Amino acid sequence: MDTTLLIAAAIKIGVFIGITLSFVSICVIFERRFSAIIQDRVGPNRTMVPLSILGFKKDFALPIGGLTQPVADGLKFILKEDFTPAYVRKFFFWLAPALVVVPALLTMAVVPFGSPMQIGESWIPMAVADLNVGPLFVFAIASLSVYGITLAGWASNSKYPFFGGVRSCAQMISYEIALGLSIIPVLMMFGDLNLGHIVEYQAANGWLLLPMWGEGWTLERWLMLLPLGIAFVVFTTSIFAETNRMPFDLPECETELVGGYHTEYSSMKFALFFMGEYAAMVVGSAIIVTLFFGGWSIGFGLDGMLPIGAWWVSLLHIGCFLTKVTVFILFFILVRWTVPRFRYDQLMTLGWVVFFELALINVFLAALILAFPAIGWGGFIGGFIALVIVSFLLIKIAKGASTTTREYGAV
Amino acid sequence: MATIKVQRPKLSAGEKIYFGAIFKGMVITLRHAFRSLVGKSVGAKELNSTGVGITMQYPEQKWDEELPEYYRGTPALVTNEEDREKCVSCQLCEFICPPKAIKITPGEIPTDDEWAKVEKRPKAFDIDMIRCIYCGMCEEVCPEEAIFLRPDYVVTGTTRKEMVHDKDRLYEIGGKRVGLVNKWNDLK
Missing domain, CATH: 1.10.287 (Helix Hairpins)
Known part of the structure; x- marks a missing residue:
């Protein structure tokens, strides 16, 4: 392997983990503001840069409507007391939060963020690992996060977290089957498991659910919309269940289980659960966008007109991808405030x-x-x-x- | 207790698929979000808010015009038409005050004063606004109608000392009050 690829890989790991984590904080602010406007509230809109605690005369109020709120939330988590109850099983209690975050961040490795970039002779794919088993890797790693939640519930040695953990375990294992089966039509359609190739195909021949250009005008593609539409609905719903989001958030429903599996957690350990949950949501949106809505492609045949390989095209595609992911995150939040919780x-x-x-x-x-x-x-x-x-x-x-x-x- | 068997309503095929209801719900939530964005939330006009939701943006927007006459804000001392301090430092308010927020130092009025016949007025009159619970007992008990709860509610300070209203501050808030009983004027 030559040095260009190595350096590029290192940069990609840094940048993409950075993007995912900043998307987590964007999720938090979106969750709060979007929920607020849905419920005719205002939400956190006047968080400033608190220069006064550093000794300056005045706080610095940026006209950005509380965008610094996630920073304040994060600081709060770090500065709070990290309390470990005496009756917990310490080793697993400490292990569980990490087991929730790591799989969520790992799955981001196979998602193509943008079109490949050409540096010198080598083509750099805009995914950390351009695996030929993309979706399988995602499922394999994402199912590991059930261990984190179950262990958290069990190690807390307390009844409500235990219920939360058990519920989550059963729920995630059940929906994994539907999740895996539902995308088989998609993979049959592409005949390829490489997410990069899948997106390239969609850029050239129409998004999976929008076959409007390239080869997309065939009758077969339009007929395929029926099974693909079903696949999309099943897959999206299963992602909701996998990420423990609202209609299926039984593992942590406040009304019944206090906080569910993370009841006994505080400070940064709780923040890790929080982060893992939102990172899973980001990854889920990214996978849905990649499989069904053309990933980084701008669509409508516009990608063919751009010189693929130029650095600015890659950046443009990354921007397009992140926009789509943001739309899907907003969709997640919209569903949260629309559909009431299911009975178990x-x-x-x-x-x-x-x-x-x-x-x-x-x-x-x-x-x-x-x-x-x-x-x-x-x-x-x-x-x-x-x-x-x-x-x-x-x-x-x-x-x-x-x-x-x-x-x-x-x- | 008699058992009542409730028949669940039969759902039609469309209702069973569930998507219509979800879609309708999404339209409703999105409509609320959109209305908030353009500043036309339901009820925003009546409640005089910014329109982003029905919430009022407090320091910029205030509800002062809507405050009722009987609003119990900070207690304050008042003077009468002739600028005489109405308080005669009888200390009833000090004794009735449940959280013991009021502290009065009584003082004599010198004989050469225009209002010498009143005999007493407060030398110092402190109300600790950290302790005050805005109950209005002082106003209730005052035989001279000298202390009133005014509709000012913004009492802020960065030190404990700033939160104690002294006599000057109390008269500044209270100001002059006309049309009250004047039992110390010349006719009586």
């Missing part, structure tokens, strides 16, 4: 009975559409009838199973 059995029914089956049927539906040129009309109609019969039976069985659990309370 409803959550499990939705995961196991609805999404699991839907994702499964969806895989075959996508396969049928993709295979149409090879199998012709006869094969297509035959396959379609078989699929309808199988789905009908599947729904029947799933319905029976769900009523049994509801009546006898097996959950």
Whole structure:
């Protein structure tokens, strides 16, 4: 490996972790301000730069509407007393917060932030690790964060955190299945697991959910919108469940469990949970954008007109990607204030009975559409009838199973 | 207790899919957000706010015009039409004050004074605004109608000493008050 790539990798690690962490703080300010305006409130709008504690005469009020609030929040977390209750299992209690943050930040490694940059002879991909198993890596690492939450609940040695941990464990494992199954149609469509290639394909031939340019005008792409739309809905909802966001935030619902798994945590250890949760949200948005909304591509065939490889094009693409991620973060917050929390059995029914089956049927539906040129009309109609019969039976069985659990309370 | 079986409402296929309701909800939340952004939140006009939500931006915007007549703000001493201190330092307010915020040093009025027949007036009159609970007992108990709770509520200071209102400050807040009972004027 030559030195250019090494230096570039080091810079990329620094910059992208920096971007992710600053996005966490942006999430916090968005969460607070956007929630506020949804609820007809103002939100934190006058945080200043507190020069007076450094000995200056006056505080410095920037006209930015409280954008320094995350800094103040962070400082507060650092300066608070880090209290460890006497009855906790110390080792795991200390380990758990790190186990929540690290996977969230690690998954960011495979996300392509921008188009590759050409420096000298070498092309530098704008992802820390341009893996050929991108989505699989994301799932593998992201599922590790369940350990952090479960350990936090168990190590706290207290009943509410324990409930939170158990709930989170069951929830995240359940939704991982739907999460993994739902993107199989997407991967079948691309025939590639490299996120960089996936985005390049979308830049040239239309975003997955917006096939409006390049090869996107074919009938097959438009027919594929049905399974891909289902995949998008299932995937997005599962991401909500995976990140413990609002409609599925049972692990930490304040009304029942005080604070859930992080009840016993304070100061920076709590901040790490907080950060991990928001970092997971950022990564989730980034993955959704990368898979379904063309990642860094500006879209509408504009990418083809730009000289790919020039440094300013890469920066432009990074900007475009971050804009899309921001929009998705706002969507996350909007859903938080729109959809009320699920009951736990409803959550499990939705995961196991609805999404699991839907994702499964969806895989075959996508396969049928993709295979149409090879199998012709006869094969297509035959396959379609078989699929309808199988789905009908599947729904029947799933319905029976769900009523049994509801009546006898097996959950 | 009799058991009442409640039939859950039958949902139509559209309702079961759940997306219509979520979409409707999002439209509602977004409408609130948009209204806040353009400064036209519901109720903003009636509550006289900035429009970003129904919240009033306090130091810039104040609610002073809407304060009722009987608003109990800082206690203050008043003078009458002829600029005489109404307080005769009877110390009733000092004794009634539940948090013991008032401290009066009584003083004699010299015989050559125009108001010599009143005999006493306060030499010093301190109200500790850190202790004051704005109960209005002092106003209630005053036989001379000399102390009133004014609608000033902004009492700030960076030291404890600044928070003690002395006599000058109390008269400054209270000012002159006309139309009260004048039991010390010449006719009586």
